[in-house]
Amino acid sequence: MLAGIEKPSATFPAFFRVREVSGSFVVTNAQGDWVVLSAPEFKDFGEGTVERGSALWERLKAANLIRAEFDVPAAVARLKKRMKFLDNGPNLHMLVITLRCNETCVYCHASRADMTAVETDMSAETAERSIDLALGSPSPFITIEFQGGEPLVNFTVLKHAIEYGQRRAQEVGKSVEFTMVSNLALMDEEKLAFLLDHKVQICTSIDGPEHLHDKQRKLIGSSAFKAAVHWIKRINQAYIERGLDPSLYHVEALLTTTRPALSRGREIVDTYVSLGCRAMFLRPIDPFGFVEKTAHRVEYPREEYLQFYRDTTDYIIELNKKGEQVLERYAAIFLTKILNGEDPNFLDIRSPSGAGISAIAYNYDGLVFAGDEARMMHETGDDTFLLGRVGELTYDRMMAHPTVRALVLGSNLNGRPDCVNCAYNPYCGADAVHTYKTQGSLSGRMRESTVSAVHKGIMDYLFEKIRENDPETMAVFRRWTINRSRDHFVQTPV
Amino acid sequence: MSTQTLDGFPKSVAASDLADGSVTLTVDAGLYPLEAVYGAAYIFIDRCFVLLDRPAAGSIAVTLADKKGAADGDALRRLAGEFANELLTQAWRQKIVEENRVVLELVTTQALAGATARAAAPAEPSLDDLASFDFTEEAFDDPLGIAMSWEEKYKKKTPVEAASEAAAPAVVAPEAK
Incomplete structure (x- = not known):
């Protein structure tokens, strides 16, 4: 015993x-x-x-x-x-403005389309109907996230959606935040001015140093890394010019950890720090989209990932001790739950997960899905998590959809073998769409799940640090749990 | 048909047929609930043709035949292993869901109620609003007497009322106008 x-x-x-x-x-x-x-x-x-x-x-x-x-x-x-997150309904609404993309990524989760595929552009009317549906949420604050493909490819509709969303949010008395996920290569000063004037938060992807980023993200005739870095610096400068605190207002970047990245943790962190990115998310690769075909090149055993996570987070902590303020987001999510007793509402690490009840994805053609992963599955031929179509679907019917109910039940850790007895149950979560994709059921086999292995491994690491109780490390951990609001991006009704 | 044993599985419960690309597992029906067998078998229907059988009282045979028909020994062993693990997961999950039913229902209800809170819907009048409600409007037309009480509608008519009704025009469908 x-x-x-x-x-x-x-x-x-x-x-x-x-x-x-x-x-x-x-x-x-x-x-x-x-x-x-x-x-x-x-x-x-x-x-x-x-x-x-x-x-x-x-x-x-x-x-x-x-x-x-x-x-x-x-x-x-x-x-x-x-469990406070259960009260408000969907607050994250993702609009796939187009599937067209000017870059080709080895792991593309979005199933991008060629630049000639104009039939994958969202129309202005579909954007309006999507926003109407999103504003039906009882949540007093919603985030509308523009995705692609590359959203700047369909900038006319992006602009229209932002202006329409601002006006309708005012009319219904809701606070709204717009974010755009872009590779930035098609940015120009005119587009940037519009996005800044309309307080759109800009996020991009950085997969590490130039040679690694460009190897994974192909931009014809140019360097995807150079294009992204140019605009990250330009946008960050523009925030300063507008009198915004650069420690709070800067371009956020997301990492996709592929196999070649596993041996370059420090280089990746140094790249992020040099670009002024204060948050790193050491995410392992997802199984959606093109990864189905490229897994043999980009995937890896999760034990190798966990060693990468430990080494890289150790390095991030060391940098913090030297005065460089950069956080690792996985750690921040779990530590907020462990040390503060609060849930930061990260939708994939929640029980039940956010698919359907907190996150909705609106495809370019008006189809509505229970979250982004559900939408990605549609692009590879599986409509299990399709909820309906904008213009036909009402908000109440969407929330009453049996698929939403099934996702809530299936992702509840208290109904999952292994999770039900796990010490990390109060802090953990695993998206039911992911378990369906990888294991065929909404509840999954957590002992064989890569998500479960990653979450347990990261929390093992964090509790080892907590047990060591090094005052400097604990001070870093506590700082990572402080949520500083970026009010500039939040547009409240007047 | 040329059946073979599967490495790591007792001979009495698992056999493969390389020619067919299939594997058959025999499950003790007293150990695993039928619902768990259904649930586990269903997971495989995108990759396999699945057949359930009852070779003897108290046992269920599950045959998984690879849809491509050309599975090797290792692939069939993995298929059998995955089914066995899924079967255990389904059986245990059924037990857990029974034991935690109240918590699961409570959380699900709260999540769905939170997501459909009426705050988002067009404002409905509250009791306070009734105080300022305008009741002075004319009543709507009610030619079929839907809003009338039963007593009003079917009370015995006086001869004058009956004569007056007979002279009134019939209510007709709009299309007939």
Whole structure:
């Protein structure tokens, strides 16, 4: 038995889950309170021989892990705080403005189309109907994210959608934020001025240093990296010119970790820091889109990824200790849940996940899907998560769709084998669309899931750091859990 | 038909047929619920032709035949292994869902209720709004007497009322006008 427990006590511990991490024991409860115990401490806890009033007793009591001392109101309050994301409905609405793209990426999840495929451009009317549907959400604040393909390819409709969205959000009294995910190669000063004037947040992709980025993202006749870097610097300068704090307002970039990236963690971090990007998301590759065909080149065993994650995050922490403020987003998401008892509402790491109830994707042709991954599956021939079409679908019918209900049930970790007993249950989440794609069911086989392996591996790493309790590392971790609002991008009704 | 055993599986529960590209697993029906067998088998229908059979009382045979028909020994072993793992997952999930039904239903209800909160819908009048509601408008036309009470509609008519009704024009469908 764990930690040599001989006579488990049935009366001392309150409900708990446990995971052994490098010789220590991470003990959590259903509300997400936690302690990290040594083997002798866990033995005392398990056998119920903890001395009343001892330091261990007080730690266990504070974490609501002693049955006789269980604080019901505190547990309820903590659970409500953690599950607050259930109250508001979809707040992320992704519009695929076009499938056309000027770059060809080896892992393209979006299933891009050639630049001649004008039939994959969203029309102005479809954009309007999509925004009408999005504004039906009860959430007082919604994000409209423009994606592609490359959204700048269909800039006329992008502009129209932003202007229409601003006007309609004002009319219905909702706060709205616009973001655009672009490779930036088709940016020009006129487009930039429009986007800045309309407070559109701009995100891009950087896969690492130039040679790696350009190897994975082909831009005919030019360097995709040089184009992106040129505009990142120009946009960041423009924010400064407009009097915005550059530590808050700058182009965000997203990394897709492919096999060649695994040996270049430090180079990737240095590239991000040199570009002024303050947040890195060391995401492993997804199985959607072109990856179905290129997996033999870009995929990797998740043990190798986890070693990359540990080494790279160690390096990021070291940089922070030297005064460079850059965070790793996976860590920030989990640490916000672990250290703050709050859920940052990252839709793929939630239980239930955000597919359908928090995120909706609107395809260029007006088809509506329960999230972006669901839309990606459509592009490779699977319409399992299709909810309907804009103009025909009403908001209430969309939310009452049996597929949305199935996704909520299927992604609830308390209905999933393995997750139900996992110590990381209160902090974790796994998208049901991903498990359907990789394992054929909404609930999946978590012991064989790459997502589960990654999440467990990252949380093992974080709890090792928490157990070490290095004051400087913990200060970095706490800083990563502070959410500084970027109000400039939020357009509130007047 | 040339059946072979599968490495790592007891001979009595798994056999493969390389010529057919199929594998057959025999499942103890007392150990695995039928719903779990259905659930696990269904997962494979995009890759395999799936047949369930009952070779003897208390056992269920599941045959997975590769749709491409040319699976090698390793591929068939992986297929059998994946089915066995999925079957265990489905069986356990069924048990977990039974035990956690209240929590799962509560969270699902809250999620869907949160997503369909009426705040987003066009404003409906509240009780407070009724105080300033304008009730002075003329009543709408009701030629079929739908808004009339049963007593008003079917009460015994006086001879004068009956004569007056007979003289009134019939209500006709618009198309007939």
